[in-house]
Amino acid sequence: MRRKNFYIWLFFIIFPPLLYSQNVKPLVAIMPFTVQGIPIDEAGLIESLIKSYMGDLGTDVVFLDSAISMDTTYSSGLFRSPEYILSGSILREGENRILMLEFYKQSTGDRVLYTSVHKTLSDLALKTRSLVVSAFDIRSEPERIETEPPEQLTVNKLAGTWRGDAAIQLVRLRRNMGGTAIFTSGVQMNLTYLIENNILKVFQDSPNTERFYHPLPYQVAKRLRAEAEPMRWEFQLYEKGGLxxxxxxxxxxxxxxxxxxxxxxGVERPVEWIKYGR
Structure with a gap:
């Protein structure tokens, strides 16, 4: 049997839209959503709409209680393994309701993260269908070439909440040169940062845990917990302090x-953080 080597980056590139088969629909497994600061009935309404709209997109849908249930459900061979896994979060940040959707393609490890911000529950509910379609059909953007110089970095410009990269749902930077990253797996990472020659340097300030590397296999994540170097980021500021x-x-x-x-x-990959409420 030919041996296949899988190359997995600890952050993931955006995958192209689905190619639908005439006979077999793509199977999407939907994980329970994470809810923070939102009443359960409100979050349940949005989650139900998302599940309904996923079925309308020409997919077969299964609902899972946890990552463990996915392993046990499909290990028997009675069901085919899902091509895609959908997870999400609904949270409140100040007066805003923030919806985060993540599609993970099992065969390649590719991942799409999609975030939208709404002032009211009604607005979020009305736009849920278009949000699901946009998230599931998002395309890679061409590499950007900077045409304007970066802005001057200050602690006041950095303080606030940012949409993170890869498996990070959001990042909160504080004026005391610290911060927190919240991962899609639910785990939090403490951060420290400094400004040096107008470069923002952000450093992991928490011990490694397997959940930083979700959804890699447990034994792979366990080894990374023990041996991977702390994550770090380097940024410049653009677009009136919003990027x-x-x-x-x-x-x-x-x-x-x-x-x-x-x-x-020491592997480097380009990333962006976008500020909420800009």
Whole structure:
């Protein structure tokens, strides 16, 4: 049997829209949504709408209680494994209601993160269908070439909430040179940062945990917890203080099944953080 090597970046590139088969619909597994600061009945309404609209997009949908239930449901061979996994969060940030959707393609490890901000529950409910379609059909953007110089960085400009990169739902930066990153897996990472030569440098300030590397196989994530270098980021500021553009620096892993073939530290990939309420 030909051996396949899987190259997984600890952050993920955006995957192209689905190509529908005439006979077999793509199978999407929907995980329970994370809810913060939103009444359960409001969150339940939005979650129900999302599930309904996913079925309208020409997909087969299954609902899971947890990542564990996904493993046990499909290990018997009675069901085909889902091509895509949908997870999401509904949270309140000040007066805003923030919806975050994440589509994960199991065969390639590619990931789409989509975030929208709404003033009211009614506005969010009315626009849920278009949000689901946009998130599920998002396309890669061409590489941007900077035409304007970066802005001057200050602590006051950085303080606030930012939409993170890869598996990070949001980042909160404080004026005391600290911060917090909240991952889609639910885990939080403490951050520290400094400004040096108008470059923002952000550093992981929490011990590694397997949940930083969700949804990699547990044994792979366990090894990364023990051996991966702390994550760090470098940014410059653009678009009137609303966009941090730069790179993420971390350990890349190459693995097969649950066997790690190679760990490569110091890998750089371009990323952006977008400020909420700008």
């Amino acid at each position: 941090l553009r730069g790179k993420r620096i971390e350990t890349r892993v190459r693995y097969e099944g649950e066997e790690i073939l190679e760990l490569i530290p």
